[in-house]
Amino acid sequence: MDVTRHNFREVFEHVERTIADATFLAIDGEFSGITNSAFNTTNYDSPEERYYKLRHNISDFLLMQFGLVAFKWDPDEERYVSEAFNFYIFPFRSTTPGLPDRVFSCQSSSINFLSAQNFDFNKVFHHGIPYMRQQEELALSNSLNEKHMMRIQSFKSPGKNADLLNRDSKSPMGSPTMITDMKTQVFLEGVKDKIKEFLKTSDESDVLELEPCNSYLRKILFETVPTMFSEPLLLESRTTEKTKLRYLAVSRLGSDENRLRKQEEAKAKDDSSLLDAVGFSRVVRLLKSSEKLIVGHNMLLDLLFTVRQFIQPLPPTLDELKALVTANFPLIIDTKLMSSTLPFRELIPVTALGELHNRLHEKPFAFPTIVPPDKYRSNVNSDSNLHEAAYDAYITGKSFLGMLDFLASLKSQDAKREVFANMSSEIISPYLNKVFLMRSSDIPYLNMSGNDLCPSRAHVFHVQFPTAWKSGDIRTLFAPVSSAIYISWINDTQCFVSLLDKSQVRQVRNTLIKPGGMESNPYIIRTYEEYQRDVAGQSFTAPPWRPRINATPYSRNKVWRPNSSAHNSAESSSSYITNSSGGNETPKSSTSRKRSGEDAALPKPSSVRRISSTSNRIGSLDLEEPDLKRHRVIDAVSASVPVAQSKAKTDIPALAVSERRDEDMDNSVSTSKPADEMFEVPEWE
Incomplete structure (x- = not known):
């Protein structure tokens, strides 16, 4: 059912009853953009860094369409009945003093993509449902x-x-x-x-x-x-x-x-005018008060947009965000993460939403009986509906049930009935409140109700170099120590270099790290720990001071730095390192230039191997890709570390990635390693 401001009032009571009766809910959102290029994410962001960057990157954009699907278990018929709502959303315009006349941005790639999917922008701009945060109300x-x-x-x-x-x-x-x-x-x-x-x-x-x-x-x-x-x-x-x-x-x-x-x-x-102005925020409050399980696919952006747009501005720290999310949505499951873990990782090679849904229609998977929403009964399995928020929410919930059916089948038929009727079953507890973290080499998820993984990054180095350098220059720099390296670009003048053989860390320290700055050397190499301490660490971990963001337009070749000489003073400021060329070239274009067309020669994923949940290498996917939530590219380096390293103790099964080398991996180096080797991760609660 499409819901606009014209029928929202008459539909609201039905939505309220549907949410109250649901066994669980599935959500999805469509946005006017996903990054304003304020910060470029990297494979080695800490959780705090990643949140800090995303918070700034999405600050200008709108959630324009919110899909909500309620799944209700019918014990008599032993089936699920689903009902879908497609909410079109647009800001409330008020002349009341103190209320914002909202300004928002559109990202051309996102708008072009939605247009190609026949997204109805007229319904958004002419008939969109207003919304207000509680303070605005x-x-x-x-x-x-x-x-x-x-x-x-x-x-x-x-x-x-x-x-x-x-x-x-x-x-x-x-x-x-x-x-x-x-x-x-x-x-x-x-x-x-x-x-x-x-x-x-x-x-x-x-x-x-x-x-x-x-x-x-x-x-x-x-x-x-x-x-x-x-x-x-x-x-x-x-x-x-x-x-x-x-x-x-x-x-x-x-x-x-x-x-x-x-x-x-x-x-x-x-x-009545006040209720109309609050609009869709009333639905979000129903989700909170229901305390029902909410399922999404790669749902971090969905959560960030929902909190920022309908509840309150995003808080400055990750811990505050976690408290806010769990207070409003205490039970969440991310099917992207779920499908990337045991036992599914060995059976599902691609976890993008459409491909995941299609794979679950094949053996050994099976779905419980599901009555689809009225709108999708005629073409329920057609990809023509993809990227409509309500349909994506429907196949997200359906995919969740397919995986749940598979897990329950490992026990008994009675276990199936129990888990379908009771979403508090222990079968789903390992996946609760963990949200997939894309493009992270060794932290596969954010734990919204606990501590995040804290893997050792002793084998990772931060490198600063002249603008003219390309990936070949960086490999040449590290060649005396190791040719088996992984490069994660930050911008034209900085990157992370990861050693695939951790035993070579001491050689890098002794051979390549030199005293003095770029005045005496053409490059600077820092350990990851030094990078966190000197460059990034103080920026993302709730310091007592608050960095000021430069009001001038950002270039994606800028890296935010605290002013180390003044960050303990009351007048702490921020400074930037900018590409000396002064150009506006984005990392997408600059890194493409650096990689010199090597992307086209990359081998396609061919197999899946068993590695620990912290040894993923998620591919370099630029955030400007319009279909960020669906077309994830898993990019792996088919190498690990010595067997002597210990396993991480987690409560979630290991993630799987395909054996695919990064574009910055030396193709001449064999990366064949035993399948049971693990990355070391400290114990966590």
């Missing part, structure tokens, strides 16, 4: 209450009202607002003459509509008109249908009974 509510109190004043005896207004007023017409210009006084005299004429010829049912005017003149009229006439009058602010200009309507109050009725009608109208 409070501001509007206070404004309407003040308006209501002013209206009550106008219902009082006009003589007393006039005495009150005239007591200390210097205004010639009794308004507490000073009127000094002759033009305003002439305007008031003209309105007074119109109302006099209206009162001579009208009855209680008639309404006089004044000409549209600005907010200052409307304020003067609200204050002045009740004092001009002995008969009580009602003034209401209205908006023209076509031009959306605001004007005042004047009518007689008449008897006390009629006054009370009009007062109640006006208050009811204000309350």
Whole structure:
């Protein structure tokens, strides 16, 4: 069901009942963009860094379409019944002081992609459902209450009202607002003459509509008109249908009974306007109050957009975000992460949503009986519906049930019935509140209800170099130590280099790391620990000071740095390292130039191997790809570390990635390693 602002009010109660009756819910969002290029993400971001970057990268964009599908278990028929809602969303426009006239951005690649999927932008811009955060709702509510109190004043005896207004007023017409210009006084005299004429010829049912005017003149009229006439009058602010200009309507109050009725009608109208303005945020609050399990696919961006747009601005630290997410959505499951873990990783080679859904239709998988939503019954398995938020939410929930059926089948038929009816089953507990973290080499997920993985990165080095350097120069630099390296680009002048053989770390320290800066050397090599401490660490871990973001437009070749000489002072500032060429080339174009077309020669994934959950190498996928949520490219280096390293202790099965070398891997080096080797990760709670 498509839901716009025109049918939202009549559909809301049905949505409320559907959420209350659901066994679990599935969600998906479509956005006007996914990165403003403020920061470029890398394979070796810490969780705090990644959140910091994403928070700034999405700050300009809108969630324009929200898909919600409720799945309800029918124990008598032993089947799921699903119902889908496709909400079109657009900001509330208000002239109320203190409420934002929102400004947002569109990313051309995202808009082009949605256009290619026949996305209906007219439904968004013309018929989108408004929304408000709670603080904004409070501001509007206070404004309407003040308006209501002013209206009550106008219902009082006009003589007393006039005495009150005239007591200390210097205004010639009794308004507490000073009127000094002759033009305003002439305007008031003209309105007074119109109302006099209206009162001579009208009855209680008639309404006089004044000409549209600005907010200052409307304020003067609200204050002045009740004092001009002995008969009580009602003034209401209205908006023209076509031009959306605001004007005042004047009518007689008449008897006390009629006054009370009009007062109640006006208050009811204000309350209704407030509900309409809050709009879709009411649905998000229903999700919170229901405390139902919410399923998404690669849902980190869905969560960030939902929190920022409908609840409150994103907090500055990752820990605060986790607390906020768990307070509003205490039970979440990410099917992207679930499908990347044992036992699915050996059976599902590609975990993009469409491919995942198609693979689950094949053996050894099976779905429970699912009654699809009305809209999708005729072409329920057709890819033509992909990238419509409600359909994506539906196949996300369906894919979850397919994997759940497989897990339950490993136990018994009774276990299937139990898990389908009860989403608190221990079968799903390993996946709860863990959200897939894309493009991360060794941290596959964010744990929203606990500590994140903290893998050792002693084998990772941060390299700073001249703009002219390419990947070949970096391999040449490390060749005396190792030719088996993995390069993760930051920008034109910085990258991370990971050694595939950790035993070579000491050689790099002794051979390549030299004293002095770039004044004495063409490059600087830091350990990852030094990079976190000197360059990035203070930026993303809730320091007592707050870095100031430069107001000038960002280049994706900039790297944010704290001012180490002043970060302990009250005037801490931030500085930037910028590409010396001064160009606006993005990392996407610059790294493509550096890689010199090597992408085309990459072998396609051919097999899956068993490695630990912290040994993933997720491919270099630029965030400008419009279909970020669906077409994930898994990029792996088919090498690991010595067997002596210990396994990480986690409560989630190991992730699998395909054996595919990065473009910056020396193709001449054999990377064949035993399949049971693991990356070392400290214990975590």
